[in-house]
Amino acid sequence: MFAVKQFMGWMMVVILLAMSFFLFTRTSAEVSNVRSVQAVLQENIDVDELYLSSNSIITDANGRVIADVYGDTNRIYLPFNQIPQLAVDAFVATEDRRFYEHQGFDATGIARALLTNTQEGGIEQGASTITQQMVRNIYLDHTQTYERKLSELLYAYELEKQYSKDSILELYLNSIYFGNQAYGLQTASHLYFSKPAELLTLAEVAFLTAIPNNPTYYDPLQHPERTNERKGWVLTKMEEAGAISSIEHEEALEQEVTLEPENRTDLFPDYTSYVLQSEFKQLVSQKEGYSKRLASANSEDEQKAIQEELDVRVDQLLGMGLTIHTALEPIKQNEVVSSLSSRLPEEVQGGAVVIDHDRHAIVAMGGGRDFKKGEFNRSYQSYRHPGSALKPLVDFAPYLNETGAATSMTLNGNPVNPSCDEEEPDCVRNFNDALPGTVSLMEAFKQSYNVPAQELLDRIGVETGVSYLDAFHFRTLHDEERSLALALGAIDISVLELTRAYTTFAHDGMYTPAYAITEVLDEHGETLYSWDREETEVWSKETNEKMRAMLSEVITSGTAASLTMSQDGYSGGKTGTSQAFRDLWFAGLTDQYTASVWVGYDTPKSMETLSREQPALKTWGQIMDD
Numbered sequence: 001m002f003a004v005k006q007f008m009g010w011m012m013v014v015i016l017l018a019m020s021f022f023l024f025t026r027t028s029a030e031v032s033n034v035r036s037v038q039a040v041l042q043e044n045i046d047v048d049e050l051y052l053s054s055n056s057i058i059t060d061a062n063g064r065v066i067a068d069v070y071g072d073t074n075r076i077y078l079p080f081n082q083i084p085q086l087a088v089d090a091f092v093a094t095e096d097r098r099f100y101e102h103q104g105f106d107a108t109g110i111a112r113a114l115l116t117n118t119q120e121g122g123i124e125q126g127a128s129t130i131t132q133q134m135v136r137n138i139y140l141d142h143t144q145t146y147e148r149k150l151s152e153l154l155y156a157y158e159l160e161k162q163y164s165k166d167s168i169l170e171l172y173l174n175s176i177y178f179g180n181q182a183y184g185l186q187t188a189s190h191l192y193f194s195k196p197a198e199l200l201t202l203a204e205v206a207f208l209t210a211i212p213n214n215p216t217y218y219d220p221l222q223h224p225e226r227t228n229e230r231k232g233w234v235l236t237k238m239e240e241a242g243a244i245s246s247i248e249h250e251e252a253l254e255q256e257v258t259l260e261p262e263n264r265t266d267l268f269p270d271y272t273s274y275v276l277q278s279e280f281k282q283l284v285s286q287k288e289g290y291s292k293r294l295a296s297a298n299s300e301d302e303q304k305a306i307q308e309e310l311d312v313r314v315d316q317l318l319g320m321g322l323t324i325h326t327a328l329e330p331i332k333q334n335e336v337v338s339s340l341s342s343r344l345p346e347e348v349q350g351g352a353v354v355i356d357h358d359r360h361a362i363v364a365m366g367g368g369r370d371f372k373k374g375e376f377n378r379s380y381q382s383y384r385h386p387g388s389a390l391k392p393l394v395d396f397a398p399y400l401n402e403t404g405a406a407t408s409m410t411l412n413g414n415p416v417n418p419s420c421d422e423e424e425p426d427c428v429r430n431f432n433d434a435l436p437g438t439v440s441l442m443e444a445f446k447q448s449y450n451v452p453a454q455e456l457l458d459r460i461g462v463e464t465g466v467s468y469l470d471a472f473h474f475r476t477l478h479d480e481e482r483s484l485a486l487a488l489g490a491i492d493i494s495v496l497e498l499t500r501a502y503t504t505f506a507h508d509g510m511y512t513p514a515y516a517i518t519e520v521l522d523e524h525g526e527t528l529y530s531w532d533r534e535e536t537e538v539w540s541k542e543t544n545e546k547m548r549a550m551l552s553e554v555i556t557s558g559t560a561a562s563l564t565m566s567q568d569g570y571s572g573g574k575t576g577t578s579q580a581f582r583d584l585w586f587a588g589l590t591d592q593y594t595a596s597v598w599v600g601y602d603t604p605k606s607m608e609t610l611s612r613e614q615p616a617l618k619t620w621g622q623i624m625d626d
Contacts, residue, residue: 052183052184054076060326061518064330068265077321078186089241092241093237173185203257210227228257294306327516348607350597351378352597354593357593364623384604386489386493387489387583396445412451428450431577445554502588508544554573554574584598586617
């Protein structure tokens with residue numbers, strides 16, 4: 001019975017080998033439709049578009065990597081000329097000894113495998129070449145069926161005609177799975193040894209070569225003893241293939257492999273979460289026309305469809321090995337994060353943004369005290385009333401620009417009805433019910449009186465005042481009711497938006513949006529995207545000089561007089577408190593930076609007691625004075 005089974009096995013081997021030879025050397029024909037194997041294959045694979053995803057990275061202003069960007073597939077792509085020869089030799093010796101001789105399939109290996117499988121009554125042995133394995137990793141699945149194996153052979157044969165052996169090895173060594181989400185040799189080298197593949201020793205190469213055979217069984221983090229055992233087998237195969245000497249074999253066998261796992265790089269989550277979740281998407285949308293399509297969409301469903309298309313495109317780009325250069329300054333970023341954590345009570349939250357004037361660049365961002373990746377980022381996702389911090393933008397600068405008035409100009413600072421109920425829409429009273437009488441614009445500004453601020457907006461008209469805000473593209477501006485309530489900051493605004501707007505005071509009344517991303521490079525180091533910079537005049541240089549003087553007086557002798565700045569040079573800003581002390585703000589600038597700080601509860605409630613300590617102002621001072 002055994003002899004009959006063996007005979008039948010050999011017969012099947014001969015038949016299948018004959019079929020394979022016919023498929024690979026001649027065309028495949030049907031009675032009514034003759035088509036070449038190549039034509040059939042080209043319907044299913046596109047060798048010109050053969051591409052492996054690769055991790056993207058984010059860098060700081062100095063070019064240092066601050067974040068690795070990848071999803072389910074962690075791959076650091078390695079070109080062939082950077083792959084260590086030892087690694088090439090190891091995988092050829094263990095996976096495909098005749099790699100440089102065959103055309104994608106190994107007939108001898110197939111015959112041996114078919115015999116074994118026939119005798120065992122199933123598919124126990126694969127005999128897949130490196131090319132077949134590469135095809136399986138990229139195009140096919142890992143099911144064990146004769147139909148899938150035949151497809152694998154055909155694909156491999158076609159790809160061998162299109163690609164050089166080196167190119168196939170490059171794709172293979174970047175596509176194989178090394179466990180723990182690591183794809184490719186370079187990724188595995190970083191993951192398990194915290195170094196690039198070019199620095200691997202022979203023992204370490206053999207150790208890594210052991211893993212792909214069964215990434216779960218040979219998982220170095222869970223079963224290092226199994227991986228080490230197979231390491232010896234790899235070294236033996238390398239010696240048999242003539243890739244290493246017996247002495248090298250023995251030395252590597254005795255060398256103890258020490259794992260030094262590398263954690264995923266994500267140094268500044270407050271900042272990088274904004275870059276990935278917001279600004280990069282905005283940049284792609286602008287450069288590839290999605291923003292125009294969204295603006296002209298006729299329905300919410302159409303907008304949703306376009307947004308989903310944009311999300312897919314962003315994910316695709318992030319899998320192409322991009323380098324996203326940013327303006328982040330690590331020292332300033334650390335100051336922002338530490339200031340929010342040290343200055344605020346445990347139950348209170350905050351957000352902060354710092355912009356460099358000369359570069360129009362966001363250099364630091366705080367998403368909240370003890371911010372963790374994936375959390376709600378209060379620097380750009382939270383929209384709250386800025387209170388008096390909006391007065392320079394909607395009341396004072398517009399009034400000065402429209403009228404040319406001097407800061408010494410006087411007006412009444414007392415409310416029309418001092419006893420009115422603050423909950424009433426038309427009730428305007430000063431903080432602490434102050435009755436200053438006749439005051440100058442300078443005095444009204446630095447003491448943050450509400451009555452004069454609303455009077456200024458009333459004189460020029462709400463629409464005129466609001467028109468000065470258009471340049472800043474506040475997201476909720478056109479959703480709000482146009483009323484005199486805007487004079488006191490009754491508009492939802494983010495910390496990022498307010499900080500960007502305040503940079504106008506550093507540029508003679510000219511506004512240029514500030515961004516975190518400076519440039520995006522493709523995998524070849526070529527510029528893929530960068531922001532277009534548009535400069536807009538918001539108010540005149542003369543108006544700006546008056547505003548800078550008033551902003552400075554706020555710190556010198558106004559509502560921020562408690563702030564002490566040790567640095568020389570200009571400093572100015574504006575406090576802000578929303579109704580019922582729900583939000584505390586300070587926005588201002590020095591010679592180099594503009595920054596804004598918001599303090600509050602995620603679920604708004606009064607902070608009247610805390611407001612006396614001026615946490616937003618003191619946090620701003622700590623950030624800007626270091």
